[in-house]
Amino acid sequence: MSKYLVVFVRHGESEWTHKNLFCGWIDSGLTDKGREDAKQAGVALNSENLKFDVAYTSILQRACDSLDIILREIKQPELPVIQAWELNERHYGALTGYNKAEMAAKYGNEQVQIWRRSFDILPPQMEKDHSYYNEIHNNKKFMPIRDKIPQAESLKTTMLRVIPFWNSTILPDIKDGKRVLVVCHGTSLRGIVKHIDRISDEAIVKVNLPTGIPFIFEFDADFNPVVSMKFLSSGDTLKEAIARAASIGEAGTK
Numbered sequence: 001m002s003k004y005l006v007v008f009v010r011h012g013e014s015e016w017t018h019k020n021l022f023c024g025w026i027d028s029g030l031t032d033k034g035r036e037d038a039k040q041a042g043v044a045l046n047s048e049n050l051k052f053d054v055a056y057t058s059i060l061q062r063a064c065d066s067l068d069i070i071l072r073e074i075k076q077p078e079l080p081v082i083q084a085w086e087l088n089e090r091h092y093g094a095l096t097g098y099n100k101a102e103m104a105a106k107y108g109n110e111q112v113q114i115w116r117r118s119f120d121i122l123p124p125q126m127e128k129d130h131s132y133y134n135e136i137h138n139n140k141k142f143m144p145i146r147d148k149i150p151q152a153e154s155l156k157t158t159m160l161r162v163i164p165f166w167n168s169t170i171l172p173d174i175k176d177g178k179r180v181l182v183v184c185h186g187t188s189l190r191g192i193v194k195h196i197d198r199i200s201d202e203a204i205v206k207v208n209l210p211t212g213i214p215f216i217f218e219f220d221a222d223f224n225p226v227v228s229m230k231f232l233s234s235g236d237t238l239k240e241a242i243a244r245a246a247s248i249g250e251a252g253t254k
């Protein structure tokens, strides 16, 4: 029987996702579609009458803004919110700012999918002369964690910051019986899902999380998952959203 519940949402479409650029730690805002994605996530939560005691998000704008929109839609704008850098998107290293389809044309689809989805292969590192180095390193939000800004992250190294935060901070809230909402990013969420469901390093390669569609985990008293990744959407809408998240997209837009 279910005793605990947590709901996850990947933020809505960002400006950089729309342009099909590797984004990572660039603090891209939401597009109009991204704001609508977040609103629809709230509508889906309302349809299940889900209310929360606390919400977690990253320190990146696209996740914080998605959470704000969701909280307004579910009429909980005053909900306590914890913003944590540990929930940030993976740092995409030297790939940051490059168009995914153009990189696929140059290096091949297979190589780009290895960079995007492999468990432990790091993208090339972002060095100081990279055109987006200063934008990331001068972002005031990152000042308190300046010495922790990575040069590149794989899913494996992203999990080295996400999972300790999950275990030390989010999980105790869930175990206290709080209803927890987590709004963050494709890779930080894939890390949490991999951890909870003990998905193998090989199988996680195929897991793609759609933007703006809430998904639920329920746990029994011993904290074994009894409901895993139950999406609040179904059929073609869900399939299309997952296919979009998996796709390398086209040069220009995704």
Ligand SMILES: O=C(O)[C@H](O)COP(=O)(O)O
Residues within 6 Å of the ligand: 017, 021, 022, 023, 024, 025, 089, 092, 116, 185, 186, 245
């Ligand atoms: O950082 C990014 O570019 C996106 O948030 C995730 O992109 P991906 O699906 O290519 O990992």
